[in-house]
Amino acid sequence: xxxxxxxxxxxxAGVGFLGIGxxxxxxxxxxxxxxxxxxxxxxxxxxxxxxxLLIHLRLQAGTAQLVLIAVxxxxxxxxxxxxxxxxxxxxxxxxxxxxxxx
Amino acid sequence: xxxxxxxxxxxVIGILVVPFVLMFGxxxxxxGHYGPGGGFAGGVIVAVAVIIVRMIAPRNLSERFFPPGLPxxxxxxxxxxxxxxxxLAVAWGGDVLDxxxxxxxxxxxxxxYLSILLVEFGVGAAVSGSMVFIFDLLASLERDx
Numbered sequence: 001x002x003x004x005x006x007x008x009x010x011x012x013a014g015v016g017f018l019g020i021g022x023x024x025x026x027x028x029x030x031x032x033x034x035x036x037x038x039x040x041x042x043x044x045x046x047x048x049x050x051x052x053l054l055i056h057l058r059l060q061a062g063t064a065q066l067v068l069i070a071v072x073x074x075x076x077x078x079x080x081x082x083x084x085x086x087x088x089x090x091x092x093x094x095x096x097x098x099x100x101x102x
Numbered sequence: 103x104x105x106x107x108x109x110x111x112x113x114v115i116g117i118l119v120v121p122f123v124l125m126f127g128x129x130x131x132x133x134g135h136y137g138p139g140g141g142f143a144g145g146v147i148v149a150v151a152v153i154i155v156r157m158i159a160p161r162n163l164s165e166r167f168f169p170p171g172l173p174x175x176x177x178x179x180x181x182x183x184x185x186x187x188x189x190l191a192v193a194w195g196g197d198v199l200d201x202x203x204x205x206x207x208x209x210x211x212x213x214x215y216l217s218i219l220l221v222e223f224g225v226g227a228a229v230s231g232s233m234v235f236i237f238d239l240l241a242s243l244e245r246d247x
Contacts, residue, residue, distance in 0.1 A: 072119065079115040083157075086109055 007056035014048030017041045030096035032085055039081035046073050107158055116158040123151040131226040132219065141225025148226065149233030156237065170238055176231025183224030187217055 024037025050070040057063055089095075107113070127147035134140030152168045159167065188199040196203025201217035202210040 072122065075115055076119060079111055083107060083109065083112050086107070086112075 003055060007052045010048050010052030010055065014045045014052060017045030017048060021045060031088055031093060032095050035081045035085050039078050043074060043077045113158045116154045120151050120154050124148060127151060131222050134222050141222040142229050145226035145229025146233055149230040152234050153237050168234065173231040173235035176227045180224040180228030180231060184221050187221055
């Protein structure tokens with residue numbers, strides 16, 4: 001009972017973070033801030049959702065796969081964003097400054 | 103200008119992840135009968151592993167890992183495996199792609215299971231070959247310009 005409530009709170013919080021990430025992608029002015037929104041909010045949101053699912057499912061055959069997916073998403077998502085932003089900066093895409101047109 | 107990433111983060115995480123991506127790709131190819139996946143999805147995942155290596159390793163290393171001439175042979179060989187098994191069924195008196203007539207051990211369902219596995223690996227080889235081929239082509243266009 002209490003465990004289910006904890007799992008529900010975690011999943012709802014994770015979905016909230018994912019929503020904030022989407023909002024960031026839609027509203028931020030340039031490439032760098034958009035990738036930053038995706039990297040941070042989506043990594044945390046995904047971990048929260050997977051944590052909630054793990055608590056909800058307890059120990060089953062599928063939970064090991066859930067843990068693996070969470071670990072690899074946690075490793076790869078920030079790395080991919082890092083690579084994207086780094087390449088863009090090397091190629092000379094200028095970051096947005098206050099006052100620039102969006 | 104195009105070359106491997108110089109970022110150490112990218113290299114460490116990429117080298118950590120590549121074996122698991124390859125394993126997952128083969129798992130998706132071999133598991134295609136039972137769940138979502140199959141030759142197409144698994145082939146793309148295998149190709150992703152090769153593309154990660156292309157992105158992080160120096161050129162001589164990545165070409166030793168997956169020679170640039172290999173994608174063409176994979177495409178031809180995978181397609182040949184698929185068509186070959188399908189047409190081979192005719193030689194033993196079945197219809198085209200009727201795998202139960204192939205001279206493999208076991209009953210009908212077992213024979214279909216084995217030959218569908220072979221066909222899935224053929225499709226996977228063809229798809230991963232074409233994906234890496236497209237990536238190499240785009241990279242070489244960028245490099246030469």
